[in-house]
Amino acid sequence: MxxxxxxxxxxxxxxxxxxxxxxxxxxxxxxxxxxxxxxxxxxxxxxxxxxxxxxxxxxxxxxxxxxxxxxxxxxxxxxxxxxxxxxxxxxxxxxxxxxxxxxxxxEIDDVLVVAKKRDEELERSREGAQYAGEEDPYRHPREDEDDDFDDEDDEEFDDDFDDDSDESSENDSEDDDDDLDEDSEDSESHDSSANSDENEDVA
The missing domain is CATH 3.30.300.20 (K homology (KH) domain)
Known part of the structure; x- marks a missing residue:
């Protein structure tokens, strides 16, 4: 109160x-x-x-x-x-x-005014300046992210390709084994027929 x-x-x-x-x-x-x-x-x-x-x-x-x-x-x-x-x-x-x-x-306002004038002068001096080397030699965060994405995509593609190659090799190997089994069965059948014919001739 x-x-x-x-x-x-x-x-x-x-x-x-x-x-x-x-x-x-x-x-x-x-x-x-x-x-x-x-x-x-x-x-x-x-x-x-x-x-x-x-x-x-x-x-x-x-x-x-x-x-x-x-x-x-x-x-x-x-x-x-x-x-x-x-x-x-x-x-x-x-x-x-x-x-x-x-x-x-x-006094602070005066300091800010002076700082603003200096910034404007610096900006004007930069307008006519050119890079000594590349136009922009610095990497930017966005570009780095894109590169990371590209690397990840390449790794995923390589992994998928390797998986597909492995599966294809396994399938080819299985097919070859099946062909060998069939040839073996045909050979056995042919030999059996030949023996039967010879026995008949002898009799």
């Missing part, structure tokens, strides 16, 4: 302070100051106001110091505005803390 109330008071303080900086405090040192977040302690005694400065990076250091000084000098007046406009019976003490995150994010 206390945390919920502290969060709600923080939102009110952020609105009041931001409005006062724009409309009621005409201090040139506060131009470009933006309130990013307000955190109120659980006992509602202190409100930490996080702020950043939108300005030229080359002038940021000097302007930041001047803005910090102006905020410290205006803290009492801003607290009165908060108590009056937010309708708080007990107005927290205001502490102003510079928010480093937007600055760091801006």
């Amino acid at each position: 206390a945390n919920t109330r502290a969060a709600r008071i923080g939102v009110l303080i952020q609105r009041v302070v931001a409005s006062s900086l724009q409309r009621e405090l005409h201090d040139p040192r506060l131009r470009g100051v933006t309130i990013t977040e307000v955190r109120v302690t659980g006992d509602l005694q202190i409100a930490r106001i996080y702020w950043t400065l939108l300005t030229d990076p080359n002038k940021a250091r000097g302007e930041r110091k001047r803005a910090e000084q102006a905020l410290r000098q205006s803290a009492g007046r801003l607290r009165s505005h908060v108590g009056h406009k937010a309708g708080l019976r007990l107005t927290p003490q205001l502490e102003f803390i510079y928010d480093e995150l937007p600055t760091q994010a801006h």
